Amino acid sequence: MARSAQRRSGGRKHKLAQRAQAPANPSPPGQRGGQYAPLSPSDMQAIYHGALRLLADLGLGEAPPRLTADLLAAGAEDRGDGRIRFPAALVEDAIAGAARRFVLHGRDPARSIEVGGQAVHFGTGGAAVQTLDLESGRYRPSTLADLHDFTRLQDCLENVSWFTRCCVATDVDCSLELDINTAYALIRNTTKPVATSFTLSDHVGPVVAMLDIAAGGEGAFARRPFLKAHISPIISPMRFGADAVDVVYECIAHNIPMSCITAAQSGATAPATLAGFLTQSLAETLASLVMVHAIRPGHPMIFSNWPLVIDLRTGAFAGGGGEIAVMNAASAQISNWLGLPSGVAAAMTDAKAIDAQYGVEKGLTALAAGLAGGNLIYESSGMTASLLGASFEAFVLDNDMHAAIYRILRGIEVTEEAIGLESIHAAVLGEGHFLGSAQTYAAMERDYTYPTLADRDPPATWHGKGAPDIWTVARDRARAILKRHHPAYLTTAQDAQIRARFPVRPSR
């Protein structure tokens, strides 16, 4: 037998074996949301028109000179009072010209995702400075080794659609080295779409040079960019941040898609009234869109309007309450209504322990965001402690949670065949039950999502296993994956080339 035939045969056998082990996911990422509408059409109109008025009447402060020139050329107004105003027609031009649907490329094309419409994807977005240690169960500063570990862990988790570096390597003190080593950890350990931040605009070029090596040569990254940048060009309330705007220019120059994130905080940098908050926050995210439109119309930008909530008793950010759930859902609804690719935030529990608080807060906020149709739902995997923490156990647990949410989003297929009146007649007049029928078996494979971690045993069985908490079960799962999965998505040659040119640090 020729070698190629052997390989084909082995490939086929391998695929069949895989299918036998794991049936097709009945509700994969990308399910459609939008079944939940927190705002009425007139509510959305009122908020949108309020945002237009803020942009036209109040405008944005502190626009850097280069951006001011570009904005004025696009139709903005400068009355000489330090604020640049955006007439409604300019904002509407920016919306009409925006990239409405685009692909976030994975280095592996099979892992690319399309953003836009009502498709929902859960992923990450955090910058946790602390990591919940797998061994001690306590928090400690996040390290570069943690980032490598988180990246390869999520590489095995189907319901993390893209991976933004979830923690900050606090053991890398030089900000250029931090940005380089962060990007290196991403490309070494996963082929999904990835994302990161750039501390300064000067860092974009070197990082892209490294990405080019992974992509196959100079200019290869820009032709099919598999990394997007998280940037907050607006400082709430209603002014530009100069450093972030510089990063925006550099990212656009290198064809890097961007998540322009508005992260205002209720009662601090935005109104405490929910409607006032959404109006200002929408105006600010629209200001980012106008900025992109003025620089390069149609450059891919995720319209990332993340309403954050302050616990007004303490002044601290709190990610787990009902207000943040309904505001992020409303944000997704408005962005989708404007036809813009929506980015919102969910599952930002305030719990430190992997406990019932963790579960309730993640469940409520992630489901609300998903049902509202958030296209990219950031922060939704692995984050704890009001975004201060990241956790390995959380990653594997959230993966199962998102499977259940995707199942809810998939909804109920109502067809004559699915209703199956004749099958009901047959069962009622026949054996009096539906157990073991062909229809039941088929539905079991096609329509039901089975959790991989949840305990569905009766109490006596649970006692017999030592009455485990799912935190323990998740810890074991995370350890097993980390022990097993050591991907090396760079070739030896690529890795050597990168190490020769960049200060890549050991991952342990």
Add this chain to the structure above:
Amino acid sequence: MARSAQRRSGGRKHKLAQRAQAPANPSPPGQRGGQYAPLSPSDMQAIYHGALRLLADLGLGEAPPRLTADLLAAGAEDRGDGRIRFPAALVEDAIAGAARRFVLHGRDPARSIEVGGQAVHFGTGGAAVQTLDLESGRYRPSTLADLHDFTRLQDCLENVSWFTRCCVATDVDCSLELDINTAYALIRNTTKPVATSFTLSDHVGPVVAMLDIAAGGEGAFARRPFLKAHISPIISPMRFGADAVDVVYECIAHNIPMSCITAAQSGATAPATLAGFLTQSLAETLASLVMVHAIRPGHPMIFSNWPLVIDLRTGAFAGGGGEIAVMNAASAQISNWLGLPSGVAAAMTDAKAIDAQYGVEKGLTALAAGLAGGNLIYESSGMTASLLGASFEAFVLDNDMHAAIYRILRGIEVTEEAIGLESIHAAVLGEGHFLGSAQTYAAMERDYTYPTLADRDPPATWHGKGAPDIWTVARDRARAILKRHHPAYLTTAQDAQIRARFPVRPSR
């Protein structure tokens, strides 16, 4: 000062003191749902017309003779094959004549709730045979003492709108004594609307005689019934249960409102396809409604269509998955669309531990049911272990979870004042933030729900407290309430009268 004036003054002072301690709940029970629509209008039509066809073509088996006579008199058909068929016109008459909105009375009128429309209330519904012991953290058989304890615990929990006995006193072996002692535990320990089951129809009369004593005399209960009955008159698939039908007749005779519960199980007693399940289950619950219509048109009945899911890998009931969330949400949507008071089930976690699985499963299923507008959401407080268990810790935790869900349901008030463009101008052009403004303080009190148990501290503070899991925090809270709250809602005379006539057992 006259005594009455003193009392009035004391009452006023007392009320002011209460208000100072606890600001008005910004989102109390009874918030409106319906923002989430899992089914399209044509999906609902298809399921409804499928259900009508099942009722007209297949009909119901095993109708007892008395019921058969009443059904035929109302317009049902008997073709002599042992099945009673309901023409569509009869079903539509039953829907048109049904009680669409009614009050579930609390013995304390201030605790009554109105059922119907899109108003959402969370409550209980379980019959747990095991209780998660507060001291050992393990499950053991539920006792009468547990039922007294659960009843007085929930009496302090604002977000349990009504209390169905959540556990079965397995230490009471005589079924009449069980029904009597269960009802006694309810009326002794709470003045909320309550609910129970009757093992046999013969038990209804004695229990009502006891309730009459609590209500102030013979016939007093029936004039203002504060207890409803949970009954499952239909045995899935598509037949009547004779004992339950007898209980229905007796409850109607005593003017007891009823929850007629369909609790079919996917792939066992109903189709595994979700649309087929909903069609059969709707037909069965409509059969209950036709039954009530045939006996006494307009008698208050909660249209309790609870789709339950079997884990088809094991054949065991599983309450925590995505399928059960979307099916109960769809059930609420259909019932509300028909204008019937909807009863669904949620928060039936499969977890035994009070852990992250518990939280995620409760959060997802309870929010889905609430957003869909379930009028009475059963099983949503205190239940664990796939309805096999009840837990004191769960009761206090679920109370906070429901507060967050009610906050989400309340939504976002979009008015010119709430948008507050002028306040935004003032903050941006003034101090550059919103901290400490009058608008911020007002919103903080009016619009935000603060959890009473959730930990929002940073990791270092949490470490300093000993890194507690919220299970521990909830245990302490439950213990404190049980130590403090010993209500005696029966007068000494009522209690003595009841004990003289009924075999009331000690509560400890």
